[in-house]
Amino acid sequence: MLQLVYLLRLALLLCVSFGFLLHPVVTSVMPLGSKLSVVDNNYWVSTNGDFAFGFFNVTDEPNQFSVGIRFNSKSIPYSQQTLVWVAGGHVKVSNMSYFQLTSQGELVLVDSLHGVTAWTSGTGNRSVVSVALHDDGNLVLVDAKQTIIWQSFDNPSDTLLPGQRLHVSKTLRASSKNLETSYYSLYLNASGRLQLRWESNIVYWTSESHSSTENLTATITSDGSLQLQDQHSRAIWSVFGEDHNDSANYRFLRLDFDGNLRLYSWMEDSQSWRSVWQAVENQCKVFATCGERGVCVFNASGSAECRCPFKTIETNKCLVSNKQDCGSLTEMKMYKNLYLYGIYPLDDLIVTSSLQQCVQLCQNDSECTVATFSNIGSPQCSIRKTKYITGYQVPSLTSISFVRSCSDPVGVNLSFTMSPPSEPSPHRLCVPCLVGAASGTFVIVGFVQLGIVFFICRRKNSTMRRVTLAFTFPNSKGLMVLSFAEIKSITGDLKNQVGPNMFKGVLPSNRVIVIKDLNASIEERKFRSAVLKLGNIHHKNLMKLEGYCCELNHRYLVYEYAKNGSLDKYLDDSTLCKKLTWRTRVEICSSVGKAICYLHSGCREFISHGNLKCENIMLDENSVAKVSDYGFTIVDGEATCCGFSAEKDVADFGKLVLTLLTGCRDHDHDHGQVYEWVYKEWLEGRVNNVVDKRIDDGANSEELERALRIAFWCIQTDEQKRPPMEEVVRVLDGTLNVDPPPPPFDLGFDPQENGSESEIESVV
Numbered sequence: 001m002l003q004l005v006y007l008l009r010l011a012l013l014l015c016v017s018f019g020f021l022l023h024p025v026v027t028s029v030m031p032l033g034s035k036l037s038v039v040d041n042n043y044w045v046s047t048n049g050d051f052a053f054g055f056f057n058v059t060d061e062p063n064q065f066s067v068g069i070r071f072n073s074k075s076i077p078y079s080q081q082t083l084v085w086v087a088g089g090h091v092k093v094s095n096m097s098y099f100q101l102t103s104q105g106e107l108v109l110v111d112s113l114h115g116v117t118a119w120t121s122g123t124g125n126r127s128v129v130s131v132a133l134h135d136d137g138n139l140v141l142v143d144a145k146q147t148i149i150w151q152s153f154d155n156p157s158d159t160l161l162p163g164q165r166l167h168v169s170k171t172l173r174a175s176s177k178n179l180e181t182s183y184y185s186l187y188l189n190a191s192g193r194l195q196l197r198w199e200s201n202i203v204y205w206t207s208e209s210h211s212s213t214e215n216l217t218a219t220i221t222s223d224g225s226l227q228l229q230d231q232h233s234r235a236i237w238s239v240f241g242e243d244h245n246d247s248a249n250y251r252f253l254r255l256d257f258d259g260n261l262r263l264y265s266w267m268e269d270s271q272s273w274r275s276v277w278q279a280v281e282n283q284c285k286v287f288a289t290c291g292e293r294g295v296c297v298f299n300a301s302g303s304a305e306c307r308c309p310f311k312t313i314e315t316n317k318c319l320v321s322n323k324q325d326c327g328s329l330t331e332m333k334m335y336k337n338l339y340l341y342g343i344y345p346l347d348d349l350i351v352t353s354s355l356q357q358c359v360q361l362c363q364n365d366s367e368c369t370v371a372t373f374s375n376i377g378s379p380q381c382s383i384r385k386t387k388y389i390t391g392y393q394v395p396s397l398t399s400i401s402f403v404r405s406c407s408d409p410v411g412v413n414l415s416f417t418m419s420p421p422s423e424p425s426p427h428r429l430c431v432p433c434l435v436g437a438a439s440g441t442f443v444i445v446g447f448v449q450l451g452i453v454f455f456i457c458r459r460k461n462s463t464m465r466r467v468t469l470a471f472t473f474p475n476s477k478g479l480m481v482l483s484f485a486e487i488k489s490i491t492g493d494l495k496n497q498v499g500p501n502m503f504k505g506v507l508p509s510n511r512v513i514v515i516k517d518l519n520a521s522i523e524e525r526k527f528r529s530a531v532l533k534l535g536n537i538h539h540k541n542l543m544k545l546e547g548y549c550c551e552l553n554h555r556y557l558v559y560e561y562a563k564n565g566s567l568d569k570y571l572d573d574s575t576l577c578k579k580l581t582w583r584t585r586v587e588i589c590s591s592v593g594k595a596i597c598y599l600h601s602g603c604r605e606f607i608s609h610g611n612l613k614c615e616n617i618m619l620d621e622n623s624v625a626k627v628s629d630y631g632f633t634i635v636d637g638e639a640t641c642c643g644f645s646a647e648k649d650v651a652d653f654g655k656l657v658l659t660l661l662t663g664c665r666d667h668d669h670d671h672g673q674v675y676e677w678v679y680k681e682w683l684e685g686r687v688n689n690v691v692d693k694r695i696d697d698g699a700n701s702e703e704l705e706r707a708l709r710i711a712f713w714c715i716q717t718d719e720q721k722r723p724p725m726e727e728v729v730r731v732l733d734g735t736l737n738v739d740p741p742p743p744p745f746d747l748g749f750d751p752q753e754n755g756s757e758s759e760i761e762s763v764v
């Protein structure tokens with residue numbers, strides 16, 4: 001008993017001395033006159049201890065302070081005690097500053113060094129009697145009747161806490177890394193749409209809510225979703241975090257400095273904040289995310305970063321040179337898969353032209369800085385006349401950009417074409433990494449951001465699957481890891497072959513799976529990282545990767561099993577072929593198109609298929625196509641993952657469509673003769689000749705024409721003319737029209753007039 005009392009005393013003593021060092025005031029209600037200052041290093045703490053209000057150092061600068069609310073819970077380490085509200089948005093004051101509830105009932109932030117009042121709550125003469133920091137993180141001013149006169153929840157900075165509401169016409173504004181105000185804001189417009197904006201005029205994300213209900217508010221729920229609610233707190237629109245329904249002690253929504261809106265949850269296990277949802281899935285698509293720091297690309301590890309391919313004029317900025325008249329020394333440097341746009345001013349000239357004309361237009365205009373040619377619906381040339389240029393590079397993008405400069409007749413030519421993200425460029429970079437550039441208090445932000453990278457392709461439904469196996473267990477990504485002995489046991493010593501290097505197997509749970517022997521060498525580290533990337537992909541038309549084996553030089557992939565086997569079997573067999581009706585074939589084309597489109601641009605990181613052909617299209621029991629064998633490509637016995645060209649996939653897809661329509665498989669030794677024949681028949685108006693005679697119900701002539709045209713566009717020898725998969729899918733679905741294609745290859749005969757001479761024809 002005595003010992004207990006002694007311990008209690010010791011504990012009290014410790015508390016007191018701790019308190020003395022940090023000066024917290026743990027009482028929720030503070031009277032008029034209450035004061036905090038940088039020098040005293042004191043702060044107010046909510047009754048439950050979860051939040052604290054006081055001064056903090058904002059940047060690395062010794063004399064830059066702000067005052068605001070941060071997480072204070074003991075279960076969150078100091079470095080992770082993220083800020084949730086800052087007085088005056090982003091006002092910075094010196095070390096000679098104080099914060100006070102004046103006798104008139106007004107909150108003021110006074111910088112004595114500069115003799116200025118940096119911020120006030122504007123509540124003087126409104127009978128305020130006290131201020132309190134509530135348990136939910138809300139700083140509240142009340143009058144004698146306890147009526148709320150002012151609250152921080154109504155004046156958000158960049159964060160929304162559970163219970164806090166964003167009202168119509170209110171904004172969250174991102175914090176900024178430098179001392180300027182950020183251009184990014186989240187706005188709830190009068191029609192109840194949440195919008196992410198850059199400055200006030202560019203909207204780069206909008207919530208898909210469709211409701212004419214008045215007076216909506218945006219809020220986050222304690223179970224991890226972002227909702228728009230009507231005045232009865234009924235959800236009109238919701239999005240869910242990956243951990244929706246899981247318990248997390250703390251959550252918040254924040255408009256981050258990179259312009260993306262993210263929902264975060266506190267992960268007790270890893271003692272860190274995890275982003276469980278973000279508005280713009282592809283960070284590079286956030287308007288001006290790289291701003292004056294170059295163009296946005298994904299690096300080898302899948303995180304967005306800003307790179308500077310241009311010559312810079314000012315230090316720390318990535319700008320192009322402008323207004324130069326250098327006559328014959330004008331040089332147009334080409335950058336593939338790159339889209340560039342100007343940010344100040346935004347206006348630019350957009351004209352319909354061919355690639356050649358586009359380059360010429362810019363070259364002959366001394367004010368032109370860059371030109372971007374893209375073929376989205378129609379061939380477009382954008383001419384920009386500003387030195388403030390930014391943009392993004394994605395391998396699936398068909399845009400080509402040209403930067404105008406004067407060549408230096410004596411100097412070393414520093415020009416380079418940006419390499420794809422999988423091979424980091426050895427050249428100079430402006431700002432190496434968007435993620436790592438945070439500093440000071442915002443380092444926290446940086447760490448949280450790093451976490452995002454690991455959720456590249458995850459969707460809210462992709463919760464980890466637990467496969468219970470007698471002798472295997474899933475790794476952290478839900479993939480089974482099998483030993484070679486297990487592979488042999490499951491497949492009965494690799495006896496039941498179902499395709500080239502493919503074996504059927506049965507798991508101890510009686511589930512049937514297919515095992516693919518890569519039969520190629522690939523470094524263990526690379527293999528594992530590729531497999532984890534592919535294991536994150538979920539699409540109904542892609543065979544799900546279930547697991548892998550990586551032991552010594554064995555490299556196996558485990559896929560779900562599709563009952564009806566591969567498409568080549570059907571095309572080669574006259575009985576099975578009857579099952580491939582016209583409708584089924586059209587649907588297979590569309591499904592495969594969507595799957596490839598998803599690989600190219602649905603995931604945050606580009607993934608190529610690399611090996612698209614009939615043998616790799618599986619049909620399930622309902623004859624729904626599932627694409628297998630994506631990701632790994634084997635060349636000369638060496639396997640590589642994911643980074644092949646989008647153009648190759650597009651061409652392979654075109655060939656696949658032609659194969660399905662005609663039923664003629666073009667074998668390697670035929671050198672494309674089938675495709676040449678089909679094109680000739682089409683050109684000369686005999687389309688019905690090419691349709692597979694084994695189709696009982698015949699072809700729908702409109703669908704046939706569309707499919708043939710887009711297939712010929714896909715197989716163009718000139719890669720630049722091939723459309724992106726997004727367009728291909730839209731043409732197949734009939735939501736985008738398509739022009740007659742030029743000859744895909746050198747025909748060896750003179751085609752008719754239609755469209756033979758064009759540089760790039762429009763796919764309208």
Ligand SMILES: *[C@@H]1O[C@H](CO)[C@@H](O)[C@H](O)[C@H]1NC(C)=O
Pocket residue numbers: 039062063095096
């Ligand atoms: C405040 O900052 C100034 C300039 O950085 C410094 O000289 C001064 O000692 C600081 N005062 C306190 C009380 O820390």
Ligand SMILES: *[C@@H]1O[C@H](CO)[C@@H](O)[C@H](O)[C@H]1NC(C)=O
Pocket residue numbers: 189190191192193195203206
């Ligand atoms: C709100 O945003 C949506 C989508 O951007 C737009 O269609 C609508 O006109 C906007 N409403 C108002 C009142 O501005």
Ligand SMILES: *[C@@H]1O[C@H](CO)[C@@H](O)[C@H](O)[C@H]1NC(C)=O
Pocket residue numbers: 214215231
């Ligand atoms: C919306 O709010 C305004 C102002 O508070 C109020 O006048 C109006 O009646 C509200 N509308 C509805 C449908 O409740």
Ligand SMILES: *[C@@H]1O[C@H](CO)[C@@H](O)[C@H](O)[C@H]1NC(C)=O
Pocket residue numbers: 240244245460
């Ligand atoms: C969360 O749980 C509720 C009730 O059990 C369920 O209806 C809802 O679908 C779940 N949400 C997610 C995203 O799993």
